[in-house]
Amino acid sequence: MEDKNYIRERFFPHIWCPGCGHGIVLNNLLRAIEQLKLKKNEIVMTSGIGCSSRISGYVDFHTLHTIHGRALAFATGVKLSRPELKLIVPMGDGDALAIGGNHFIHAARRNIDITAIIMNNRIYGMTGGQFSPLSGYGTRATTAPYTNIDHDFDVVELAKAAGASFVARTTTYHVKEMADILKQAILHKGFSAVEVMSQCPTYFGRKNRLGDAVDMMEHYKNSTVRVGSKKIEKNPDLIERGVFVEKESPEYCSEYDKIIQKAMGTSA
Ligand SMILES: Cc1ncc(C[n+]2csc(CCOP(=O)(O)OP(=O)(O)O)c2C)c(N)n1
Ligand code: SF4
Numbered sequence: 341m342e343d344k345n346y347i348r349e350r351f352f353p354h355i356w357c358p359g360c361g362h363g364i365v366l367n368n369l370l371r372a373i374e375q376l377k378l379k380k381n382e383i384v385m386t387s388g389i390g391c392s393s394r395i396s397g398y399v400d401f402h403t404l405h406t407i408h409g410r411a412l413a414f415a416t417g418v419k420l421s422r423p424e425l426k427l428i429v430p431m432g433d434g435d436a437l438a439i440g441g442n443h444f445i446h447a448a449r450r451n452i453d454i455t456a457i458i459m460n461n462r463i464y465g466m467t468g469g470q471f472s473p474l475s476g477y478g479t480r481a482t483t484a485p486y487t488n489i490d491h492d493f494d495v496v497e498l499a500k501a502a503g504a505s506f507v508a509r510t511t512t513y514h515v516k517e518m519a520d521i522l523k524q525a526i527l528h529k530g531f532s533a534v535e536v537m538s539q540c541p542t543y544f545g546r547k548n549r550l551g552d553a554v555d556m557m558e559h560y561k562n563s564t565v566r567v568g569s570k571k572i573e574k575n576p577d578l579i580e581r582g583v584f585v586e587k588e589s590p591e592y593c594s595e596y597d598k599i600i601q602k603a604m605g606t607s608a
Pocket of ligand 2: 465
């Protein structure tokens with residue numbers, strides 16, 4: 341019973357703006373963990389800096405709130421020393437893919453057993469709305485008042501190309517799907533990357549005149565389809581959601597252990 345008490349109530353109220361998508365991610369992450377019946381002692385969460393990264397303060401797991409862009413480096417260290425623990429890493433799109441881009445690529449390439457959740461609000465929320473690598477050409481941000489000329493990229497395609505063995509996308513509108521995908525990602529042995537499209541009404545929404553949080557979530561509903569949907573043939577601008585990759589591939593800690601056995605002369 342005590343194990344189900346996953347929240348650190350003493351740190352509430354949370355810092356998020358009304359309508360922010362990040363609370364919906366926290367809610368569904370806890371739902372997934374509860375449904376998997378995980379004990380809080382089995383989970384380590386590392387995070388960097390950002391509105392999204394604040395999740396690690398609100399959960400009563402083993403947590404490390406570290407430095408911007410370095411959450412996966414800390415997670416790698418923890419996982420290598422205690423491979424039996426579940427590592428969960430919530431990150432913003434800036435944290436994961438700008439300053440932390442190299443860590444993301446190489447954690448995926450190594451296929452280390454970590455669950456990375458990329459909360460993609462297409463902006464730097466915490467620091468006042470600067471554009472991120474996922475803002476996209478033609479969008480507006482505090483640092484792009486005359487529109488952004490940087491092109492974005494697709495996190496799912498990046499994670500696939502880098503070698504992640506579980507890759508998925510969902511949104512804050514699709515809450516049941518999000519909890520199901522997070523459960524699959526946590527159970528998966530290897531690097532799992534889950535992109536969650538998560539609204540920032542305060543900066544991305546306001547700068548781009550997208551309406552309030554409800555409008556932004558309605559947009560997630562209308563602009564996305566389940567992977568494999570025929571609707572995409574008629575409308576290629578639709579964004580696919582669901583699980584794109586789920587494959588078995590040698591996991592880094594297990595391989596590392598084999599090397600230790602070899603070096604010690606204890607393996608065949
Ligand atoms: C080394 C370093 N560089 C820059 C910053 C400032 N900084 C803090 S959070 C952040 C970006 C936050 O955006 P994102 O990761 O997308 O998360 P969000 O707040 O949007 O959830 C930046 C640039 C920092 N804390 N440390
Ligand atoms: S600034 Fe944006 S990302 Fe940060 S809490 Fe507010 S709505 Fe959420």
